[in-house]
Amino acid sequence: MSLRDQEAFLSNIHPFEVLSPKQMSKCINNMDIAYYPKDTTLINPEHIPNSYFIIIKGIIHEYRDEQLVMDYHQQDSFDANSLIYSTTKSSFKVQEDLICYELNKKTFLELIEENSEFKDFFLNNLVNKIQTLKTKEYTSQLTSFMISKVEDTLIHEPCIVQKSTTLKDAIAKSIEYKTSTIIVKKDNEYGIITDSLLKMKVLLTEKNLENFVEDIAIFPLLTVFKDDYLFEALTLLIKKGIKRVGVINDNHELIGILEQLDVLSHFANHSFVVDTQIKKAKSIDALKSASKDLINIIRSLHTKGVKVNHISNLIGQLNTKVYKKLYQLIVPEDLQNNACFIVMGSEGRNEQIIKTDQDNALVVKDGIDVEQYRPYMKKMTETLIDFGYPPCEGNIMVSNPFWCKTVKEYEAETSRWIEAPDMQNYMDLAIFFDSFAVAGDKELLIKLKDNLFNKLHDKDVFLAYFAKATLTFDTPNTIANFMTKTHFIDIKKTGVFPIVQGVRSLALRERIRETTTVKRIKILQERDELNSELANELIEAFEVLSTLRLKSQLKQVDNKEKINNEIDTHLLSKIERDLLKDSFKIVVAFKKFITYTFKIDKIL
Known part of the structure; x- marks a missing residue:
């Protein structure tokens, strides 16, 4: 292999591509090619x-300890730790005849001292290593979707008036600023007056223009930080169904207004079109037409390198609007607010991106006849199937009478789940706990969850059995465990x-009422239930696994x-294999943490 071939080979192996030309030359000049037959032990304590x-x-x-913990293939490298620390607890054995480069220890350690990026890869913690690998894997996909911040796009100068400004003076100032948006400052809070608000609150009511702006302004003004990702602003605009947000600095001072049209022009994204179609849909057919484009949005965002949690958040918001609109189209208006339509499981956690199944239910107010809802709930399920939301194999759908009942009946059900637990009851409780209200009277679900929390007080043994489900499926320490006859693994x-x-x-x-996994992790970290290192590792691993x-x-x-949850390990890139290995390490460590925290070993 020529020097040029050696350099090309090393440049494709992270982190050798960060070496300077001089350092790369030094590396190549101090490498030898070696051969080792199968069963050779290269390293041991x-x-x-x-x-x-x-x-x-x-x-x-x-x-x-005689247990296989990792496997290394073409373009993999090892073992930095034994060279850096001059000790190891592992043994490295040739499984298949090995041809390799050997970089001498002296040069390797010199390169670590000479190049900080090279050093960081080997000495950083697992989270930083995963982030580094992810950055490398998706560098070619980084676009404005991935890296643009709010401050990178057009921010309009705000027309700010004090709360005691008259409507007449405020309108005059907005004309001077050439804007239809008036920002009202009230102490340390901002409010907003839009063109449509002026028409409704002033023109139609013939309000005196000498009245103060505070009388009609909407408080508070929704805001984003200037260094937030622009995609997060896009998600907020869609979630709230608004056309503009305020932009604030680190001191919470308003520095401008971000308009929906400017975000659209920056992204040239189809999601707002779909959002508008959902809002305007006046028939089931029109709603179906709007929802069919969700898969194209998902594909487009993924191709452009958008993080999976951003995609799930955006798609979750759009799916929620589909459910809400469908509920309004199917259920008679006089029945809508006597019940609460909820989504559960992965949909309730806002983590189902591709439509794999539907988990939903209806909570009916006590004293209201449930039977009158059943034909409408049957139509809800049938229509969602027609929209492309597959039926749940476990029949956890609102058309099933078990998942369509009154508050008192659900309270009796949750009592049964807790007092007579079995695997099915644990699963039902888990699915229900992840529920999220999308239409109707949301207070009904809040009441149910309050009741559930109260029942679980001092139920340590129940919670231990509930947590034990974390250990249900084996998590491999290494891809070698599934690079066998069947190379497909169920990543879920x-x-x-x-x-x-x-x-x-x-x-x-x-x-904790929050349903999304990442937000739950952050809340647990804030409450010191998870230390920062483990919390960050879990978030990174969850992102990697969800992306794959x-x-x-x-x-x-x-x-x-x-659609299923299997991935073909033979189709993974080198970096994806590394990411998967490191993510599984985190999952295995987390299982041990859960076992210790809930004392699961005491109930086995």
Whole structure:
């Protein structure tokens, strides 16, 4: 292999591409090519080599306490820790005849001292390593979607008036500023007056223009920070159904107005069109037409490198609006506010991006006849199936009488789940705990969750059994465990579910109402139920696992296959394999944390 070939090979292996030309040359000049037959032990606690290994061809297995913990393939490298710390608890054994580069220890340690990026990769914690790998994996996809901040787009100078300004003077100032938006400052708070508000509150009511702006302004003005991601502002605009937000600095001072049209022009994204179509839909057919474009939005955002949690948040908001509009179109108006339509499970957590199934229910106000809702709920389920929301295999749908009943009946049900627990009851409770109200009287669900929290007071044994579900599925320490005859793995069972269930168990114990997994983790961190390192690791691992699942599901959609949670490990890139390995390490560690926290070993 020529020097140029060696450089090309190393440049594709992270973090060697961060080396300067001089450092790369130094690296190449101090490398040798070596061959080791199968079953050779390269490293063990009694033998620390003087080389850093970079695999050209072959497979290495890493063992700890005779248990396989990691495998290394072409373009993988090892073992920095034994060189840096001159000790190891692992053994590295050749599984398949090995051809590799050996970089001598002296040069490797010199490069670490000479190049801070190179050093950081080997000495940083697992979260930083994952973030570094993710950055490299998606660098080619970084676009304005991924990196644009609010301050990067057009921010309009605000027309600010004090609360005691007359309407006449405020309108005159807005004309001077050439804007239809008036910002009202009231002490340390901002409010807003729009053109449409002036028409409704002033023109139609013939209000005296000498009245103060405070009388009609809407408080508070929704705001974003100037260094927030622009995509987060887009999600807020869609969620709230508004056309503008205020922009504030770190001191919470208003510095401008961000308009919907400017965000649209920056992204040239179709999501606002879909949002508008959903709002304006006056028939089920029109609503179906609007909802069918969601998959195109998902594909577009994923291709452009948008983080999966941003995609799920945006799609979740649009799905919520579809549900709400459908509820309004199907359920008679006089019945709508005597019940609450809820989504549960992954939909309730705002984490179902591709339509895999529907988990929904109806909570009916006590004293109201449930039977009158049943035909409408049957139509809800049938219509959602027609829209492309697959039916739930477990029949956890509002058309099922079990998931359509009064508040008192649900209270009796939650009591049964707790007092006579079995696997089905644990699952039902988990699904229900993740519920989110999308239409009707949301107070009915709030009341139910209050009742649930009160019942769980001092139920430590129940919570331990509930948390035990975190351990239901095995999580491999290494991809070697599934690079076998069947190279497909269910990433939900092995990685996503343990994080979701473990975090859900902690959230249930702490009476946390938030449903999304990432937000639950952040709240648990704030309450010191999770230390910062573990919280950050969980968020990064959850992002990686969810991204790999979404990528696989989009491929299934393109191939018109049935959507599932399996990924083909043979199709993963080198960096994706590294990300998956590190994410599984975090999941395994989290399972141990849950076992210790809930004392699960005491109930086994």
